[in-house]
Amino acid sequence: MPSDEILRLLRERILHFAASRLSREAAEDVTQETMLLLHEKYPHVAETSELLPLAFQVVRFKMAGQVRKSVRRGESRSIPVEDLPLPSAGDDPERAASRAEMRSRLLAAIQELGERCREIFRLKLEGRNFEEIRAHFAVESINTIYTWDSRCRKSLLEKMGGRWEVQP
Amino acid sequence: MxxxxxxxxxxxxxxxxxxxxxxxxxxxxxxxxxxxxxxxxxxxxxxxxxxxxxxxxxTRADLLRALLPQPQPVAWWRKPWPWAALATATAAAALFVLLRPQPHQPEIAMHKAAQAPAGEIAANLTKPVPVPSEIATPKSLRVAEPERVFARPVKSKDARLAEPLEDRRAASNEVSAERAAKPAVQGVIAGAMPSNVPGSAAALPMAPTAPPPPAPAAIRQEAAAPARAEADLQLAKKETAQSALDVQIAVQREDGTWLGRAAGVALPAGKPVRLTLTSSTPGYVSLAPPLAGPVAVEAGVPTHVVLPAQKAGELALRLGFSPGVVARDNVGMGLRAAKTRADAAHSAAVPMRAAEGQPGAAVVAVRELRLKFE
Incomplete structure (x- = not known):
């Protein structure tokens, strides 16, 4: 797939997703800022398998910034993209608090899962892929593992309130 | 796949x-x-x-720790240690019951007997069997034939003095001759005379002596005195043996020496036992069962009798003591060696009969020993 076609599709997906969570204008801003950042700072990332995860992270941070900006009432002017660089992997107090909260919610939700779901989740955390998990459960088809894992994921998501992270 | x-x-x-x-x-x-x-x-x-x-x-580590399979709590009855502890306690209790020192049964029996009331002891005593008595009782007393002397007319003192001396001597000799010729009056014992028998000679009937009628049953029951006398005699023999015959017990050690043991103490089985007999009067001692021959005992001289080794159990040994003159050479010897002497021969037969429990033997004392071998 050509690079331009990939970027077009990616922009469409980002805008659609952001619009589902933010206002239309904010979604367009987030999409524009994300695409601009990918184009300017990550032009070497062309593979879909790498570009999409990178886009996911950028969009997430851009949306978080957008939310913070909307919370700050009284500030009408938008923040330039240059003022919102990608956060480092270091300890950000806000992110750390958010991560700690999500960790506690995850721990509580996992305790309510069934035995098989807990086992699948444990194996995945140990780095086992689906083929190894199939061998572990000694099932014939890997699609069975896919189905089990999808159900367990939905069950876990339900126990966490339908969303992985807490909305601000 | x-x-x-x-x-x-x-x-x-x-x-x-x-x-x-x-x-x-x-x-x-x-x-x-x-x-x-x-x-x-x-x-x-x-x-x-x-x-x-x-x-x-x-976060990944925390989640993994939370997802590790937790060991299922096992019920206590499914764990091995409670059952092991229970089995150990049971085995210890069983061993304690089996290996604890047993109380001495004879001592307990004697102690209980000593504590038993006198009425219970009296109730357990064997009652004498009534036997027909050959001794006349007042009811069965047959009328004795009165001597003629009592039937003679009583003369007054003055009349007798008036008779010539020869006549009185002749009359006295006649009476003496008649008394000597007549058999002794049977069945009449002192104090058995009925009170209503007239004291005067003239009142006595002159009927000849008749055979005694058989005694009624009631009278036979009253005549059980001889059986009681026999029991009293046996009891007296035992008491005499307790006082007259002293017995000490010793057990042979491995080195051949003798170790004295108190009466009532269990003796080791399979080892010879020595009885040391000491009597205040000379005589002969016989054993029943005859584990050793009759032994002559001199007054005040300890005499040893060695019993062969016995198996574990209880042995009731009866020592019969017959007093008599003992030759110095025969002291401590079996009576077979002294059979040449007449008295020894007599004394040998008598204790043997006494040891066999025959009544009427010349044994004056019987002492019982209960030896317990373990």
């Missing part, structure tokens, strides 16, 4: 995205599908928060 998922089922890979466990092929397929599928793209965007959380090593 790893068949590629159909495009409409590619969302099943979402769970592996956050944990980072998708294979490159699965990851590529998922991303391609997400680019074409808005719902999948949205799901992946939502999954990004989870992926970021799971990417934290601390």
């Amino acid at each position: 790893n068949t590629p998922l159909p495009p409409d089922r590619i969302d099943l890979l979402l769970g592996g995205y956050a944990t980072g466990t998708l294979t490159p092929e699965e990851h590529q397929a998922l991303m391609q599908s997400a680019l074409q599928n808005q719902a999948l793209f949205d799901a992946l965007m939502d999954e990004e928060a989870l992926r970021e959380t799971l990417a934290d090593p601390q």
